[in-house]
Amino acid sequence: MCAGYTNLRLKVRNYLQTEREVEGVYTVDLVQLIEKMNLENCTPDIDIKRIKISQPDVNRPALQLAGFFDHFDSERVQIIGYVEHAYMQTVSLEKRNEIMSKLMDYKVPCIVFCRNIEVSDELIKIATEKEVPILRSAKTTSSFMAEVIRWLNVELAPRISIHGVLVDVYGEGILITGESGIGKSEAALELIKRGHRLVADDVVEIKKVSDETLIGTAPDITRHFIELRGIGIIDVKTLFGVESVKNTQGIDLVIKLEEWSRDKDYDRFGLDEQHIEILGNKVVCYSIPIRPGRNLAIICESAAVNHRQKKMGYNAAQELYQRVTNKIRNSTKK
Structure with a gap:
């Protein structure tokens, strides 16, 4: 069973790679x-x-x-x-x-x-x-x-394929990346159960439609399917209904999942945003350390809302920094 499942994954990925090579120049x-x-x-x-x-x-x-x-x-x-x-x-x-x-x-x-x-x-x-x-x-x-x-x-936009999961969370397109087996699909499944929508799992095709806009979609062969280790392939559209899937979505945010390390200093304030470059476009990127007990779905939801809030002009980290600065300044005057 495991061998057959592995062979299926290899066949799918080889097929997608062949399709990209055949396309070359898009028409x-x-x-x-x-x-x-x-x-x-x-x-x-x-x-x-x-x-x-x-x-x-x-x-x-x-x-x-x-x-x-x-x-x-x-x-x-x-x-x-x-x-x-x-x-x-x-x-x-x-x-x-x-x-x-x-x-x-x-x-x-x-x-x-x-x-x-x-x-x-x-x-x-x-x-x-x-x-x-x-x-x-x-x-x-x-x-x-x-x-x-x-x-x-x-239709003719430059494009690449990225290993990851793309989900629509509160209207924000979140691309979840990370090593195989780190929990991308599990996080996507929890988000789907919380009312959000799956765009692509495992392979995300990204098109650059302008200098500011990236559009993500799933290959036709894997659209609406999601892979869960230990269970196999599930059809999200069939199990959770048509409201749980979406064909295309702009990419607004990248969440990179990585194993937690004691030796690494993680950003705890978010004053300086990190970016990742995709097809020449810069996209805000958060590196999320994975530890037992962390609810990735809630983290993704919070990241989506916080990102939207920043686009609307409010930055919680900057607000806290301003309060602390004002408090120190007032204490110094006294």
């Missing part, structure tokens, strides 16, 4: 973009399943329609709005098709017409021959661009 399938943005496919004869998007930015090909292709980033999604469409109406049909044909020669991933702009049969024929999908959206150009860029920035 998004064009099919996903079409489904997410509710786009109409005007070129159904093209096999869109093979087309992938690797750039989070988009391009409105105004200069390209005018014939200037220097520094043209052909890997971006190309968006035709009202202005580009109005310009193309000022040139002859022959010239219009020539310009669009040249644009498609660069093998752009797709061309999206916003505002439900009508696409001519001639253009659809050219696009089908050159295997460049033409899509349509009912949204305005600006709103569509903003939504696509936001979504692609999340």
Whole structure:
């Protein structure tokens, strides 16, 4: 039983490692973009399943329609709005098709017409021959661009996988790290029973969506599962209900569990915050020594509330320091 369980863990971790190696450069399938943005496919004869998007930015090909292709980033999604469409109406049909044909020669991933702009049969024929999908959206150009860029920035964000547990505690994302067997999953289980939500156990995939924001999630294969030594794998969603799990969560705080040592001097006041760097972003980090009798769930809850309080402008450690300083100053004056 133990040998089989160990083999299962190794297979899962090897699978996740293989997935990360295969990804390398992160991409998004064009099919996903079409489904997410509710786009109409005007070129159904093209096999869109093979087309992938690797750039989070988009391009409105105004200069390209005018014939200037220097520094043209052909890997971006190309968006035709009202202005580009109005310009193309000022040139002859022959010239219009020539310009669009040249644009498609660069093998752009797709061309999206916003505002439900009508696409001519001639253009659809050219696009089908050159295997460049033409899509349509009912949204305005600006709103569509903003939504696509936001979504692609999340899907194509730099990412890493960390061994740990991610839990949503009072709305604060707490990443619990530490050596195997130190009690991360047990602490997460107690937090779940106290009404908080599990995001990921064992492997946490972290994406950097901005210079200030890290988003954590679980790999699809291990989502909603938690590992407890001596018991095995349990399905948190099935046992505790859908309110006990969450798919994604911003990472606000890192709690590092470590074995208690007599020789180490632990911070008891918290005047100077420690940080850990993840994908270039600094995150507040607390090192919690583990000893028998310490309730890790309550510690995590207190850390989450205290961190939120600091973000709102109140620091208990600074308040105590100020009181002691004032008391000493008043005593000295007397």
